[in-house]
Amino acid sequence: MSIQKSLLKFITCGSVDDGKSTLIGHMLYDAKLIFADQEKALELDSRLGSNEGELDYSLLLDGLMAEREQGITIDVAYRYFTTAKRSFIVADCPGHEQYTRNMAVGASFADLAVILVDASQGVLLQTKRHTRICALMGIKHIVLAVNKMDLIHYDKHRFEEIKRDFKTLCANFDLSSITVIPVSATLGDNITNKSSKTPWYKGQSLYEYLENIDVISDDVNREFIMPVQRVCRPNHTFRGFQGQIESGSLKVGEEITVLPMGEKANVTKILVTEKEEESAIAGEPITICLNKEIDISRGCVIVKDKKLEVADMFTASLFWMDNKEMVPGRNYLIKCGTKILPATVMSIKHKVDINSGKHISADQLFKNEIAEIDIALSEEMVFDNFARNKAIGSFILIDRVSNMTSACGVIKHGLRRSTNVIWQQNDVTREFRAIQKSQNPLSLWFTGLSGSGKSTLANAVEKKLVALGKHTMLLDGDNVRHGLNKNLGFKEVDRIENIRRISEVTKLMNDAGLITITSFISPYEKDRQSAREIIGDSYIEVYVATPLKECEKRDTKGLYAKARAGEIPNFTGISAPYEEPTNPDLKVQTVWRTVDEVASEIVEFIKEKI
Amino acid sequence: MKELTHLDQLEAEAIYIIREVAAECENPVMLYSVGKDSSVMLHLALKAFYPEKPPFPFMHIDTTWKFKEMIQFRDRRAKELGIEMLIHTNEQGVKDGINPFDHGSAYTDIMKTQALKEGLDHYGFDAAFGGGRRDEEKSRAKERVFSFRNNKHAWDPKNQRPEMWKLYNTKLHKGESMRVFPISNWTEKDIWQYIKRENIEIVPLYFAEEREYIERDGNIILVDDDRMRVYESEKIIKNFIRFRTLGCYPLTGGCYSKANTLDEIIEETLGAISSERTTRVIDNEAVGSMERRKREGYF
Numbered sequence: 088m089s090i091q092k093s094l095l096k097f098i099t100c101g102s103v104d105d106g107k108s109t110l111i112g113h114m115l116y117d118a119k120l121i122f123a124d125q126e127k128a129l130e131l132d133s134r135l136g137s138n139e140g141e142l143d144y145s146l147l148l149d150g151l152m153a154e155r156e157q158g159i160t161i162d163v164a165y166r167y168f169t170t171a172k173r174s175f176i177v178a179d180c181p182g183h184e185q186y187t188r189n190m191a192v193g194a195s196f197a198d199l200a201v202i203l204v205d206a207s208q209g210v211l212l213q214t215k216r217h218t219r220i221c222a223l224m225g226i227k228h229i230v231l232a233v234n235k236m237d238l239i240h241y242d243k244h245r246f247e248e249i250k251r252d253f254k255t256l257c258a259n260f261d262l263s264s265i266t267v268i269p270v271s272a273t274l275g276d277n278i279t280n281k282s283s284k285t286p287w288y289k290g291q292s293l294y295e296y297l298e299n300i301d302v303i304s305d306d307v308n309r310e311f312i313m314p315v316q317r318v319c320r321p322n323h324t325f326r327g328f329q330g331q332i333e334s335g336s337l338k339v340g341e342e343i344t345v346l347p348m349g350e351k352a353n354v355t356k357i358l359v360t361e362k363e364e365e366s367a368i369a370g371e372p373i374t375i376c377l378n379k380e381i382d383i384s385r386g387c388v389i390v391k392d393k394k395l396e397v398a399d400m401f402t403a404s405l406f407w408m409d410n411k412e413m414v415p416g417r418n419y420l421i422k423c424g425t426k427i428l429p430a431t432v433m434s435i436k437h438k439v440d441i442n443s444g445k446h447i448s449a450d451q452l453f454k455n456e457i458a459e460i461d462i463a464l465s466e467e468m469v470f471d472n473f474a475r476n477k478a479i480g481s482f483i484l485i486d487r488v489s490n491m492t493s494a495c496g497v498i499k500h501g502l503r504r505s506t507n508v509i510w511q512q513n514d515v516t517r518e519f520r521a522i523q524k525s526q527n528p529l530s531l532w533f534t535g536l537s538g539s540g541k542s543t544l545a546n547a548v549e550k551k552l553v554a555l556g557k558h559t560m561l562l563d564g565d566n567v568r569h570g571l572n573k574n575l576g577f578k579e580v581d582r583i584e585n586i587r588r589i590s591e592v593t594k595l596m597n598d599a600g601l602i603t604i605t606s607f608i609s610p611y612e613k614d615r616q617s618a619r620e621i622i623g624d625s626y627i628e629v630y631v632a633t634p635l636k637e638c639e640k641r642d643t644k645g646l647y648a649k650a651r652a653g654e655i656p657n658f659t660g661i662s663a664p665y666e667e668p669t670n671p672d673l674k675v676q677t678v679w680r681t682v683d684e685v686a687s688e689i690v691e692f693i694k695e696k697i
Numbered sequence: 698m699k700e701l702t703h704l705d706q707l708e709a710e711a712i713y714i715i716r717e718v719a720a721e722c723e724n725p726v727m728l729y730s731v732g733k734d735s736s737v738m739l740h741l742a743l744k745a746f747y748p749e750k751p752p753f754p755f756m757h758i759d760t761t762w763k764f765k766e767m768i769q770f771r772d773r774r775a776k777e778l779g780i781e782m783l784i785h786t787n788e789q790g791v792k793d794g795i796n797p798f799d800h801g802s803a804y805t806d807i808m809k810t811q812a813l814k815e816g817l818d819h820y821g822f823d824a825a826f827g828g829g830r831r832d833e834e835k836s837r838a839k840e841r842v843f844s845f846r847n848n849k850h851a852w853d854p855k856n857q858r859p860e861m862w863k864l865y866n867t868k869l870h871k872g873e874s875m876r877v878f879p880i881s882n883w884t885e886k887d888i889w890q891y892i893k894r895e896n897i898e899i900v901p902l903y904f905a906e907e908r909e910y911i912e913r914d915g916n917i918i919l920v921d922d923d924r925m926r927v928y929e930s931e932k933i934i935k936n937f938i939r940f941r942t943l944g945c946y947p948l949t950g951g952c953y954s955k956a957n958t959l960d961e962i963i964e965e966t967l968g969a970i971s972s973e974r975t976t977r978v979i980d981n982e983a984v985g986s987m988e989r990r991k992r993e994g995y996f
Contacts, residue, residue: 094703164838165831167884195861317720321749361747372712483864490868495861
């Protein structure tokens with residue numbers, strides 16, 4: 088038996104009850120790829136199930152208890168089989184809308200998609216959603232299996248109609264091939280062998296098609312790209328850079344460029360795993376040594392002479408997967424290739440209507456939605472257009488609080504703006520301004536409910552600092568909203584922007600050498616984290632932990648009474664949440680203590696640092 | 698022009714995953730069960746970092762009921778390769794006399810699942826490589842390569858993290874961990890073909906030899922030491938047998954075979970009519986038993 092076979096990774100997807108699991112089950116069964124004990128278990132399970140003792144092929148794949156209970160597929164099942172011509176890995180994807188993100192997981196893994204439709208139902212919304220996601224995730228070859236042909240008496244005209252609908256749907260996608268096959272997954276028509284019931288169909292059976300389709304990309308012929316996974320330093324005489332070649336090839340002696348720095352060196356040694364070789368090609372895991380000492384670390388990208396984009400802003404298509412909605416302005420971690428960075432979704436350019444493909448304007452994104460967005464990064468990153476290079480053209484966004492993989496996306500192009508706005512190098516630096524004032528700039532970020540005593544404390548702390556001869560500035564929520572943030576309301580998206588602007592201003596004040604004191608409710612953990620991100624090491628979070636009851640009793644501005652009366656929507660503590668800081672630098676109690684005592688405690692806490 | 702074969706692609710994928718963990722996780726460990734999959738995984742780890750040694754330790758969860766030959770093999774290989782091999786046993790279980798004869802599924806839970814959780818917690822590992830393959834069992838077929846476990850090591854199959862392209866998310870809160878399966882996409886055949894191609898040393902129990910065993914409930918159980926309980930109705934037989942999978946000797950069934958070369962084993966595997974896990978006594982207890990154990994923290 089030869090092991091020099093190619094590997095085809097494909098998915099099956101489509102709407103619920105279109106027969107995906109049955110189709111794969113049937114293929115495995117027909118191809119005698121099911122072990123005897125699994126077959127026995129299948130017969131036993133089928134007898135227990137609802138299918139009246141008929142073999143229920145879907146039971147081969149729906150392996151989770153909850154799936155069997157409900158008779159649905161929740162997550163992707165991976166199956167492996169080999170025919171005389173090829174090795175296959177098939178990912179059977181769930182059809183339920185609720186589990187669309189699991190379908191996307193399967194799509195990102197595959198080279199080809201088999202999309203099923205029920206011949207009696209035609210192209211449904213979920214078929215459209217899945218096809219759109221397949222195209223988004225970079226699948227180039229799509230087979231539409233028109234299933235349950237037996238239910239429509241193998242009607243050629245209905246088949247042609249569905250085929251037309253589907254081709255219209257795909258008209259604007261960048262695909263290499265679309266093939267449409269009439270099948271019956273339960274009866275086996277056109278699955279392994281051509282069916283006699285569809286004499287009008289001249290194409291291949293699904294099996295023949297999968298064995299013969301050529302999905303080999305031209306990665307080998309394209310230019311060399313290797314994101315650095317890690318630096319290998321077993322001892323001081325060896326320094327190698329490890330990673331997988333994503334496209335192109337490399338030979339000993341060739342000159343490479345390391346991005347984003349742009350430094351050049353020559354390759355002195357190539358290890359393909361543990362074997363020393365003269366050259367290596369796309370797909371191989373390698374370790375390379377260079378003739379020059381360059382400071383290369385994980386996240387750098389090594390190329391030959393290709394020009395890749397290096398920028399800190401780009402436009403992308405995004406698929407949102409988190410139960411929590413996406414609001415522009417929030418800070419996430421982005422992973423692209425082997426690089427991880429803080430990133431912010433700056434704006435949603437438009438959402439894509441799953442049904443029609445039309446562009447719709449939106450100010451937030453919900454689970455399973457696709458949109459075009461602009462992303463800003465905390466520093467420059469090397470990337471490429473997704474169509475040119477999957478490995479450094481795709482990314483995920485990770486929620487900084489829950490650590491959930493919230494979204495995935497594909498990069499379209501960098502934004503010029505980012506390369507045109509250059510940091511002005513000033514001669515008078517932050518350090519200089521700080522020394523001039525004989526102090527270390529800090530930002531005291533007060534957070535707490537309305538009426539917790541933030542403003543009173545901020546005022547008292549500032550007076551004490553001034554008495555110590557320090558230079559300070561106080562930013563207060565209400566005051567800022569009268570000027571700089573006049574145009575912002577109290578919706579979530581506005582609150583995020585409010586905090587972002589204040590953080591940037593606070594940072595500028597620190598740059599001016601000042602100790603800055605801010606007093607904002609800042610109810611969301613994520614926003615306080617963004618503030619910490621923007622302001623950096625000088626950020627000190629002070630949580631004024633006054634219980635809601637006490638704040639409501641004080642009601643200094645009369646706002647709680649109004650909120651209770653329903654006159655103020657989205658009031659923190661009453662009709663909007665306050666997320667308690669999990670890890671503040673300082674937590675103060677104001678209930679049984681005087682303002683002076685608490686202010687002294689805060690000044691004492693920062694004394695060493697200023 | 699070179700072209701990557703099916704095995705080359707699987708190897709590259711596994712090495713990529715192993716390197717990602719080493720680069721991103723704070724305190725990873727590779728679980729080593731001494732079986733063929735573990736041997737392949739260990740081999741991949743050696744290749745992934747060459748000329749550096751794997752930058753993490755290995756850990757064996759020893760139930761004290763493993764085949765003698767497995768333990769000898771483990772100790773010899775660790776020494777030859779110069780890798781750090783941690784051995785962890787649930788000492789309380791040993792004290793309580795928990796054994797595979799009297800305690801059934803409680804034995805697996807206490808000596809394997811609990812021991813594993815204890816071992817991981819003891820060293821504070823945040824990522825543990827396992828040799829699980831998706832073709833082994835239906836609930837495994839549904840598991841991610843980077844399988845998120847909460848602070849109680851539990852797996853929630855209904856709420857797995859999406860895993861897109863090669864962009865693995867390794868972010869964790871304190872106490873949470875990852876089980877990582879670099880050979881998820883390999884099949885039993887791939888394992889054997891790779892063992893042959895790379896000339897990987899494996900425990901001799903995989904090769905047929907004349908061995909002493911008894912037949913119990915349709916399984917071939919090796920009489921590995923004098924703790925084996927042989928009932929009056931049973932008799933010790935000597936014949937050519939070998940093992941497709943290795944675990945605790947009283948719970949691992951062998952098969953009749955004369956295959957004692959890798960070629961013969963591959964030929965036998967390709968022609969097999971039952972899946973390899975049929976010889977694992979514990980899997981056959983109840984529908985969903987593997988999933989239930991995984992939810993509780995088993996691999």
